[in-house]
Amino acid sequence: MNNIKSMVLNDGSTLPSVAFGTVNVKGALGLYDVLNAIESGYRLIDTSTNYHNEGMVGEAVRRTAVPREELIISSKLPGAAHSYDDAIQMIQETLYRIGIDYMDKYLIHWPLPKQDQYVEAWQALVDAQKFGLIKTIGVSNFLPEHLDRIIEKTGVTPATNQIERHPYFNNKALVNENKKRGIVTEAWSPLGREINDVLENDTIISLAQKYDKKPAQVIGRWNIQNDVLFVVKASSPQHQKENLNLFDFELSDEDMKQIDSLDKGEPGRVEGQHPNEYEEYE
Numbered sequence: 001m002n003n004i005k006s007m008v009l010n011d012g013s014t015l016p017s018v019a020f021g022t023v024n025v026k027g028a029l030g031l032y033d034v035l036n037a038i039e040s041g042y043r044l045i046d047t048s049t050n051y052h053n054e055g056m057v058g059e060a061v062r063r064t065a066v067p068r069e070e071l072i073i074s075s076k077l078p079g080a081a082h083s084y085d086d087a088i089q090m091i092q093e094t095l096y097r098i099g100i101d102y103m104d105k106y107l108i109h110w111p112l113p114k115q116d117q118y119v120e121a122w123q124a125l126v127d128a129q130k131f132g133l134i135k136t137i138g139v140s141n142f143l144p145e146h147l148d149r150i151i152e153k154t155g156v157t158p159a160t161n162q163i164e165r166h167p168y169f170n171n172k173a174l175v176n177e178n179k180k181r182g183i184v185t186e187a188w189s190p191l192g193r194e195i196n197d198v199l200e201n202d203t204i205i206s207l208a209q210k211y212d213k214k215p216a217q218v219i220g221r222w223n224i225q226n227d228v229l230f231v232v233k234a235s236s237p238q239h240q241k242e243n244l245n246l247f248d249f250e251l252s253d254e255d256m257k258q259i260d261s262l263d264k265g266e267p268g269r270v271e272g273q274h275p276n277e278y279e280e281y282e
């Protein structure tokens, strides 16, 4: 369906290069959005304990006609559960909430270096994978020093690192650091979550006109051509379809560079969430 390109991870598993994001996708309306997204062709659903919608995602898994084994459910460990025992129990609790007996993919949501428990949290994910509770393990918002520390302490490299990335904050150095370690980058808030106006940017609009595509599709394609997984939220069924329809055109090298040049560095972050400073201990 939609010829969505697959990405091969360092643990041998594969993921589609577009995921359906679920921030603020909640309750009965959210359920409708997720069911629509699956119907449109999304197979990878990105949730988190902190999104307060794992139960709804589980309801979508039960209601859709698409078999469980074709869906890839991904969730994230909250900051309050970074100790080893809490992390193992939170993974089990997430499975109960979603109503499935294994997670396809699971990430540590934030490193929270001030709390400094992300190494034991990572050990819990490594062990949960060994117990068969999770297929693919990864992290989110980890900087190179956090990655190196967990790799050194456990001998296990995350398969993915989900990080903030959109044209105003392209996070290129971290994308390259991930690549160097064999880690696939996933881009969160790739359209700037309507907090910034990247979809109205003149360069993006003129490229959309040039390729007869929508601005969001230009940004999606820029990620795909950088081997970055596009984690995008859309409630509108039309947006959902557009965001999957990225595989019948190719941006030139010059146009890729033009998008790279929109980067504003640190001030470009949507909500100033630097991974060494941002705290969520929910």
Ligand SMILES: NC(=O)c1ccc[n+]([C@@H]2O[C@H](COP(=O)([O-])OP(=O)(O)OC[C@H]3O[C@@H](n4cnc5c(N)ncnc54)[C@H](OP(=O)(O)O)[C@@H]3O)[C@@H](O)[C@H]2O)c1
Binding pocket: 020, 021, 022, 023, 024, 046, 047, 109, 140, 141, 162, 163, 187, 188, 189, 190, 191, 192, 193, 194, 199, 214, 216, 217, 231, 232, 233, 234, 235, 236, 237, 238, 239, 240, 242, 243
């Ligand atoms: N790991 C982390 O720390 C972290 C942090 C933030 C987000 N995330 C993940 O990343 C996902 C995506 O980020 P996000 O939800 O912040 O925002 P986003 O995907 O950057 O933007 C979503 C907004 O863009 C609009 N949109 C989507 N497709 C469009 C299109 N084709 N044309 C025009 N507008 C379009 C949506 O509108 P409609 O809804 O009206 O269609 C929605 O308002 C999240 O849902 C979550 O799964 C992870």
